[in-house]
Amino acid sequence: MWRRRLGRWVLSVCLILNANLVAASTLLFLTAEETPLYQAWSRDPHRSPTLCFTLARPSADVTLQGFLSLDRPEGPPIPARKTQTLDSLADLCHRERAQVVVALGDEAARMILRACQLPTLLVGMTRQQLAPLLADARREPVSAIYREADPSLDLRLARALLPNARTVGVLVPTPEPAWLMSLRVEGRRLAFALDEIAVTDDLDAVRMLRPRLTGLDAVLLPPDANIVNEWSLKPLLLMTVRQGVPVLGGSTARYVEAGVLAAVVADERRMPEQMRALIAELAHGRTPHPTYPASVRVAINRTVAETLSVSAEAIHRAWSLFSTP
Incomplete structure (x- = not known):
């Protein structure tokens, strides 16, 4: 159809x-x-x-x-x-x-x-999906715009929505992903203590998160389909909702529709401007570095926000943080 x-x-x-x-x-x-x-x-x-x-x-x-x-x-x-x-x-x-x-x-x-x-520009795939494609040797230049927004933006969103939160649990794939360093830097800037939970796969994510929930004010999902996928997302959300722990993140707004409180996601309607700049570079034989989407938006699950008693003021603050000038 x-x-x-x-x-x-x-x-x-x-x-x-x-x-x-x-x-x-x-x-x-x-x-x-x-x-x-x-x-x-x-x-x-x-x-x-x-x-x-x-x-x-x-x-x-x-x-x-x-x-x-x-x-x-x-x-x-x-x-x-x-x-x-x-x-x-x-x-x-x-x-x-x-x-x-x-x-x-x-x-x-x-x-x-x-x-x-x-010369090729790859769009609409996660950093994880793109890694093996970009690693292949090729004569012509290849660049990419990742499907997910920079994960550190979800920490900024968490601070706007949850002003009193202190400890954020982060499911960290092994081996350690490239995005973790910038997440640590942003966590320190925002006065978050990151509880890094090392996991190897989706089953491990569910098993390792469960005993840590009581010490967490929020959970951040990684943009990694081996860790968070259709199989693992449901039990992860069920256990966090029961404990009253907000979950943020995910590579697209579909995660928010499924029950994640909120996420910063790519604004696809505004992405052509960024694509034009990369296409111009590729057309001249240059290979721009793969990058996160420059235009983003906030997706919030209003039902979950109400269940977790997230205030209207906090939601407005989150919208304003990433609103288009």
Whole structure:
């Protein structure tokens, strides 16, 4: 169902928007998901889709959607070409004149990196997911914007929502993740005592957190699917709610919808501005460092906030902390 909806939506974008076909093609965008980021980029007046396409992988039951876009909104409008069905992404990469490829999500990223020897920007994947892809040797430059916001921002959110909190339990994957150092620095700045709970997997997370809860004012979830996932999130939330301990964090707003009190998450609708800067670097042969989203927003579960007696004043303070100027 969602694939049919996505296909119809991509086709409508291609039929409505126009492009100057005299200009050189600059961007190839590929995704398996219709997300706010994909919609925002497609509707950017400076990058009008021309060739739209679908790419089916029957063996994997995956259908990817995408478009080729131009970087010149000026000139006489020419109707975009309709959606084409492609058998090979490699053929498209060689036939068209894209300078940079954007892959949104895991499926798109793996296909792009195999098929296209072009500068590539990977978006919509966690730092954990991206690590092995970025480590592979490749002639063309590759960069990324992580799906999750900087975990240290969740500590700032915790201080705004929980002004009296002192000890925050942090589930720490082993080996020690790269983000832990900045989290320690931010914890000291905010006068938090971090209780680092070393865990190896999702089962270990549930087992190790349980006896520590009585000494915690809050729990911070790591952006690590091996530790926090569909299996472990439910028991983690059940035990913390029973103890009245707020839980913050998670790579997307879905964690908040599932019962996490609050999290700082990427604001996908405002991400194209950051993407344009990285694409310009890639187009000139440079390899910008992978980075966290520059635009973020606060997601708060109002029901959980009420259950935990989080005040309206604290919620307003949290919104103001990360509001757009």
